[in-house]
Amino acid sequence: MTVTALIVAAGRGERLGGGVPKQYRPIGGKPVLRWAAEALIRHPGVRQVQVVIGEGQGELAAAALRGLDLPAPVTGGVERADSVQAGLRAIEADAVLVHDAARPFCPAAVIDRLIAQLEFSDGAVPVLPVSDTIARAESELGDPLDRTAVVRVQTPQAFRLDPLRRAYAAWHSGVPTDESSVARAAGLRVAAVAGDPALDKITTDADFQRAEQWLAGRLV
Numbered sequence: 001m002t003v004t005a006l007i008v009a010a011g012r013g014e015r016l017g018g019g020v021p022k023q024y025r026p027i028g029g030k031p032v033l034r035w036a037a038e039a040l041i042r043h044p045g046v047r048q049v050q051v052v053i054g055e056g057q058g059e060l061a062a063a064a065l066r067g068l069d070l071p072a073p074v075t076g077g078v079e080r081a082d083s084v085q086a087g088l089r090a091i092e093a094d095a096v097l098v099h100d101a102a103r104p105f106c107p108a109a110v111i112d113r114l115i116a117q118l119e120f121s122d123g124a125v126p127v128l129p130v131s132d133t134i135a136r137a138e139s140e141l142g143d144p145l146d147r148t149a150v151v152r153v154q155t156p157q158a159f160r161l162d163p164l165r166r167a168y169a170a171w172h173s174g175v176p177t178d179e180s181s182v183a184r185a186a187g188l189r190v191a192a193v194a195g196d197p198a199l200d201k202i203t204t205d206a207d208f209q210r211a212e213q214w215l216a217g218r219l220v
């Protein structure tokens with residue numbers, strides 16, 4: 001089975017305020033996108049890595065990915081789902097790992113689990129249990145939810161390519177936040193494998209600081 005990784009990096013990083021989008025900002029001296037691309041391309045099960053970037057991000061991406069043997073980036077769209085679909089149109093493979101550039105540290109063991117699971121289901125996603133109390137967001141604190149009944153869903157998300165393309169073509173329920181939502185709506189079977197806290201998404205300045213600290217600790 002040939003596996004291509006698709007890294008969506010077309011976001012504008014608006015939650016972090018102006019300046020360079022978060023996927024092009026450095027952690028430990030290396031852009032977030034480059035960490036993500038290197039983690040995927042060095043996995044022996046991944047044949048190619050296709051990056052999707054935003055309008056006007058060509059120079060940032062070229063600098064971030066300099067020296068890596070990758071095809072030219074594809075241009076994404078307004079929503080993450082638009083960027084994913086632009087990438088899905090550009091690749092050829094039996095299976096795809098769709099990954100957020102904003103998750104720079106991807107353990108090889110997670111990729112192993114995802115690819116192995118594709119033998120048994122249409123898709124597989126990494127999940128983690130929830131350790132905080134979860135409550136409904138209302139003007140006052142709303143009712144708590146049963147945290148043992150929910151999980152956090154990360155990326156990379158692994159799918160057989162053609163079924164995922166068909167699932168996106170059939171999607172009509174607004175803006176999805178990930179592929180598992182689209183795939184399940186189309187009736188695909190999506191398995192959950194163990195995720196990893198290292199895969200948590202970088203969203204805020206505090207996330208950048210935590211990632212720097214984590215990296216410093218890992219290197220000593």
Ligand code: C5P
Nearest residue numbers: 008009010011078079080083100101102
């Ligand atoms: O904004 P969010 O953190 O959900 O974005 C997740 C990933 O999707 C990021 O890597 C971001 O660059 C990417 N994205 C994209 N195209 C968009 C919006 C987000 O590729 N239009």
